[in-house]
Amino acid sequence: MTGFAASAALALASALALGTTPATTHSTAPDPLARYHHQHLDWKSCVLGPDDDTGKDLEKAGARCADVTVPLDYADPNGRTVTVAVSRIRATDTAHRVGALLLNSGGPGGQTIGDPPWVRAAMKDVGKRYDVVGVDPRFVGRSTALDCHWPTGSGIRGPGRDRAGFDRSTAFAEKLARDCRKYEGDVLPYATTRNTARDMDVIRAALGERRISYLGYSYGSYLGEVYATMFPRRTDRVVLDGVADPARYSPRLLRGSEPANRHALRDWATWAAARDTTYGLGRTRDAVLAAVDRIQAAAERAPLRVGAYRVDDGVVPMVVFSGLSQDDDAAYGAFAQGVRDLRDAADGRTVTPSAWLADTLGFMLTGSESAYGSVQMSILCGDVAAPRDPRTYWRDVQTARAQDPLFGPVTNNIGPCAFWEPPRERPTVIRDDVPALLVNATGDPRTVYEGARAVHRGWPSSRLVTLRGADQHAVFGVYGSDCVDATVNTYLATGRLPGADVTCAASPH
Secondary structure (H helix, E strand, O other): OOOOOOOOOOOOOOOOOOOOOOOOOOOOOOOOOOHHHHOOOEOOOOOOOOOOHHHHHHHHOOOOOEEEEEOOOOOOOOOEEEEEEEEEEEOOHHHHHEEEEEEEOOOOOOOOOOOHHHHHHHHHHHHHHEEEEEEEEEEEOOOOOOOOOOOOOOOOOOOOOOHHHHHHHHHHHHHHHHHHHHHHOOOOOHHHHHHHHHHHHHHHHHOOOOOOOEEEEHHHHHHHHHHHHOOHHHHEEEEEOOOOOOOOOOOOOOOOOOHHHHHHHHHHHHHHHOOOHHOOOOHHHHHHHHHHHHHHHHHHHEEEEOOOEOOOOHHHHHHHHHHHOOOOHHHHHHHHHHHHHHHHHHHOOOOOOHHHHHHHHHHHHOOOOOOHHHHHHHHHHHHHOOOOOHHHHHHHHHHHHHHOOOHHHHHOOHHHHHHHOOOOOOOOOOOOOEEEEEEEEEOOOOOOOOOOHHHHOOOEEEEEEEEEEEOOOOOOOOOOHHHHHHHHHHHHHHOOOOOOOOOEEEOOO
């Protein structure tokens, strides 16, 4: 999920390579994608207009932008095409140039075209040896759009407290799926991780690279796993940060994350209790947690009025979930202000939401980020099928509620994928023989640490960098760990994985 922001679901998948490995240099067969591989890219200014802050930041960093043409359907390369927007900061140390480093910061549905400046800065001196390339994947951001005109930026909701609430969430999920068929039905079958990986290989060829290096965060780690499986001869140095476990990848990939989110909530509550004079949520961890429970209980009785928004018991858990991904004082403080606003609304006070809470509620309760949610669910649903019987979800919700009444119902609830057309391709079986550096925090509430350990155990050619003691999602260049950043940069500089796994300590608050 990057930015790394307000949405909950990242994503991952699994599927058989189906003949997608590139032909060797000895093959004389014609290349059906030749016109895409050899296309001329028109590099131009990244600034789209006077209010384009992303473009201005890219231009300030020396980036240029281009559109790469790719087939909508790789089984019909002479048919309809779409464009994929890319940005590039070129290597300045050309004598020691490694190649191109492609980026993906998660989602699915997250824009990455604006990321090269901060990633280049995180890479320090080694950044000068790479062309750092940001990619808005197909249907995202500046690429050909996919938008189902949803009234929300997320297809994820809590089911409420009872069967009536679950039935409302089921109807909501079914309507979101129906809107996608109505507005984007002709392209939905092609919104998949495998097609995004195929696009990456077209980008590689269009850039004139024999191989590419890759840095993927969150869902981007799953995309990297799929790319390395489909195009193993085309990868150089691979860093996967916030590691998605392909065995868990599905539209229900948040199931099992409840303990990590509960742990992150408790750690935040301890932090907030130590700052009761600032936030007034309680002087002990339990008092702060009780305030969160009181908010949910009030929302179950009647929607809370927060500014122009009505926040019901299906949305409150999503707000809490959204506040738990970054382990730093700024993120903790913004979340604490939001919880204080919700607490005041639960107590019947008139509330003007803080900036973070206003952004989160705008994401959840308006169509301002419809395109993000539309792409996210389209890829999740297009990668792996979900159960279709609502009774399955209702049973799981009730079981999970007994274990964790706040998070369990959300992570087990029904979503739009229950009403989606079946995927066109089989899930990808991830190969385990491509060298890769895996990075994960022990308290990551999105891509949980046990998933990273499972990937590492099944991937003998990988090394795992552990940030111990942080409830952090996405580490390299984001969290501020000199130990993690130095380990990643050494690998990017030398191409040699550490001789053993690396453990780094979290920074104290």
